[in-house]
C-alpha cells in the first residue's frame with residue numbers, strides 16, 4: 001500500500017468475545033499520522049472494547065494490532081504487548097471514566113503521568129529521565145492543554161471541561177505518537193466542548209489520533225477519516241463526507 005508509511009496504528013481482523021457475546025467482530029482499521037480517525041456507532045456497538053483492545057487493556061480473541069513506522073520492515077506486532085509496554089512504544093489513551101487524582105493539583109497530576117511513563121527498568125542503571133525532563137514535559141503538556149493558568153488548582157475544583165483537558169494533558173505528558181480518546185466530550189456543555197474540540201484538533205500535529213465520540217457536530221468537524229460500528233462490526237468507513245451519506249449508516253442511526 002502506497003500510504004503505509006503514514007500508518008501509525010493498524011488493526012487487522014480484531015475480534016473480542018465476552019462469553020457468548022461478540023463485542024468486536026472482524027474489525028480492521030488504519031490510523032494515520034497527522035490525522036484524526038473518528039469511530040462512531042450506537043451504544044453497545046463495541047467502540048470502547050475496540051479502544052481497550054488497541055491499548056492492551058483487553059486481549060483480542062482473534063486478530064492483530066500493529067504499530068507502523070518503527071522499523072524498516074514497516075510494522076511491529078504489538079498484539080500481545082501489555083498496556084505499559086504499548087504506552088512506552090508511543091500509544092497513549094484516555095479512559096471513559098476519569099483517572100485523575102482529585103485532591104492533587106493539575107500540575108501534580110500531569111507530573112505523575114510524566115514520571116510514571118519515565119520510570120523504566122533501565123532506571124536501575126542510572127537516572128534515564130531527569131527531573132528537568134519531567135518538568136519540561138509537565139509544563140509543555142499543561143500549556144498545550146490550555147491549563148497553565150490552572151496548574152496549581154486542586155483537580156476536583158476544576159470544571160468538568162477542564163478535568164477533561166487535564167486528562168488529555170496527562171496523556172500528552174507521556175509523549176505519545178498515537179492517542180486514543182474514548183468520548184472526550186461526554187457530559188460537556190457547549191462552551192466547554194468548544195475548548196476540548198479545539199484541543200483535540202491540535203493533537204494530530206505529528207501524531208495519530210483515534211477518537212470515539214457521540215457528538216456528531218464535533219465528529220464531522222474533527223474527523224479526517226471515519227469508521228462506523230454497529231453490533232461489533234464495521235458497517236462503513238472512509239472519508240466523512242462519503243460515510244455520512246452511506247445507506248447502511250443511515251439505517252443504523254435513523255432506522256430508515
Ligand code: ADP
Pocket residue numbers: 018021022023041042043044045046047048049050
Ligand atoms: P460502546 O462503547 O460502543 O457503547 P462497548 O464496547 O462498551 O460498546 O460494549 C460492546 C458490547 O460488549 C456491549 O454489549 C457490552 O455490554 C459488552 N461488554 C463490554 N465490556 C464487557 C465486559 N467486560 N464483559 C462482558 N460484556 C461486555
Ligand code: MG
Pocket residue numbers: 047048049096
Ligand atoms: Mg463506550
